[in-house]
Amino acid sequence: MKGFFLLFLLALSFGCVQEQPYQGSEEQTPQINSPTFFEEEIQENKSCYPENHCDSEHFCINGECIPKTSLLPEPSDEEPIFKIVFVQNGMDNETEFNEAVDREVAAFVSATPFKDCPDRLEVQKMFDFCCKNGTVKECAENIFGDFDSVVLLHNAGVYDTDCIKCYGEGTVHISVEGRGLLTHELGHSLFGLWDQYCYWPSENNPNPVDFEEGNCTEVTDKNSWHYRYCSLSPESEEVTPYKCLGNMNSKKGRSIMGSSVNRNPADPGFGFTDEELEIISKKVKCS
Numbered sequence: 001m002k003g004f005f006l007l008f009l010l011a012l013s014f015g016c017v018q019e020q021p022y023q024g025s026e027e028q029t030p031q032i033n034s035p036t037f038f039e040e041e042i043q044e045n046k047s048c049y050p051e052n053h054c055d056s057e058h059f060c061i062n063g064e065c066i067p068k069t070s071l072l073p074e075p076s077d078e079e080p081i082f083k084i085v086f087v088q089n090g091m092d093n094e095t096e097f098n099e100a101v102d103r104e105v106a107a108f109v110s111a112t113p114f115k116d117c118p119d120r121l122e123v124q125k126m127f128d129f130c131c132k133n134g135t136v137k138e139c140a141e142n143i144f145g146d147f148d149s150v151v152l153l154h155n156a157g158v159y160d161t162d163c164i165k166c167y168g169e170g171t172v173h174i175s176v177e178g179r180g181l182l183t184h185e186l187g188h189s190l191f192g193l194w195d196q197y198c199y200w201p202s203e204n205n206p207n208p209v210d211f212e213e214g215n216c217t218e219v220t221d222k223n224s225w226h227y228r229y230c231s232l233s234p235e236s237e238e239v240t241p242y243k244c245l246g247n248m249n250s251k252k253g254r255s256i257m258g259s260s261v262n263r264n265p266a267d268p269g270f271g272f273t274d275e276e277l278e279i280i281s282k283k284v285k286c287s
């Protein structure tokens, strides 16, 4: 059980196992020297990456300014495929919260089949959230009813521990400063995908990283985060720790479930792999 726990502790905190929220998400920790695969190509062909110059009506996604209205869900009579609710902890700026929700939701929609039916994603949010008793999940259920995932936003390293005691199963927490984190974390919580920055070959791994393509190398520094994280598979098996970049996607980037390379939605390489999209499209059918 320990390995499974370790894997998800960082992304999804189960129950009241810890007094204090984990001080940082997994996504801030992995530091892999990223090769700049096709920087020149980006500069030539893409308009808003790395310099984001989209106006306030557009998001920079995959290097292009995309109208916000084409990605953000509107309230709809249609049956939602998933319902996600957003709350905050320790934030004092509601505008920052609202903008982060929109930005991260738009990135998630753009990377999944929801891009063809954004209104089938139900999004609700509440800034004035303080959960003094029970888990975040329980408090959110009292406010929003049933949902598929609750996402807690906070500023990096900042927690108001009076308003959060523990998370509850399936709760995602992400820092506002991170870009594209929501998409990665919902890859876990909604679609059951595993991380691709460790080499965990297993028939139970829905999206295993390919050793060669994923650029996997053995981790020898026993003090490194990767050594600890990648040496325990989600099946609690102890394995040789290998860290990887992740498989390639069709946008010439690395999987969103891979290392932080290409995980910024503005990056032209931001995307799931075709194999991951196949898994996702079984759960997200627009029609």
Ligand SMILES: [Zn+2]
Residues within 6 Å of the ligand: 011, 026, 184, 185, 188, 195
């Ligand atoms: Zn992850």
